[in-house]
Amino acid sequence: MRWVGAAVFLAVLLVPATGTGSGSGTGTGTAAEPKAQRGTGTGTSEGVEDIDVSGAEVKPPPAKPSGLWGFLGRLHPLLVHVPIGWLILLALVDLGGLAIGYETLERAGRPLAIIAALSCLPGLLSGFARADGVAKVSAALLLHRNLMIGCTVLVAAAAALRYLRRLRFTRTMRAVYALLVGLATALLVIGAHHGATMVYGEGYLF
Ligand code: HEM
Helix, strand or coil, X not given: CHHHHHHHHHHHHHHHHHCCCCCCCCCCCCCCCCHHHHCXXXXXXXXXXXXXXXXXXXXXXXCCCCHHHHHHHHCHHHHCHHHHHHHHHHHHHHHHHHHCCCHHHHHHHHHHHHHHHHHHHHHHHHHHHHHXXXXXXXXXXXXXXXXXXXXXXXXXXXXHHHHHCHHHCCHHHHHHHHHHHHHHHHHHHHHHHHHHHHHHCCCCCC
C-alpha cells in the first residue's frame, strides 16, 4: 500500500505543473511567456489591459552595419559618456583653478585638458560608425555631428594653448582658454541634447 500512497502523492505534485493551468487567462501559453502575450480575448486578462496600437507609428528597427565598424557604432551610447565626464570635470576644475585661483586645481587642469581632448576621439569615431547604421540622415543628426566636431576642436585648442603656453599663462591667455573651455562645454550640452533627441524624441533637454 506504500507505493499507492507514493503514486497519489506524485500525481498531486505533477498535475498542476503539466496541466493546462487553472488561471483566468484564456490563452494556451506556457508559464514562461509574459502575461501580456497569454490572453487572447479582448478586454482585460489577469489584470493586464489590452491597448489598441493599430494607429501607432511603427518605426523600423535601426539598420545595423555588421563587423567591427557596426559594433563600434553600437558602442556610441556607451563611449559618449567618457568625454561628457572629462569635459564637465575639466570645466569644474578650471572654475576652481583659474576663476577662484586654487593652485592645486590649476595644476590639475593641465593634464585634464589633454585627457578631455583625447577622450572625444572614441566618441567621434563611434559616432561616424553609428551614423552609417541610421536609416535616415536627419537635421538633428547633422547638427549633432557638427556640434560635437566643433566641441572637440575647441577642447583640443584649449589643451594645446594650455600645454604650449604653460610657462607664460598670462591673463589674456587665461581668458581665451576659459572662453574655449566654456564654449566647448556649451557645444557639448547642446550637441548631446540633439543626440538624445534622435533617441528619445523632440524636447529632450530644452
Ligand atoms: C565627442 C563626440 C560625441 C558625443 C559626446 C556624442 C554624444 C551623443 C549622445 C549623448 C547621444 C545620445 C545617446 C543616448 O542617449 O543613447 C548620441 C547619439 C547619437 N550620436 Fe553622438 N556624440 C558624439 C559624436 C557623434 C558623431 C561625430 C556622430 C555622427 C557623425 C554621432 C552620431 C550619433 C547618432 C547617430 C546618435 C543616435 C544613436 C542611436 O540611435 O542609437 N555622434 N551622441
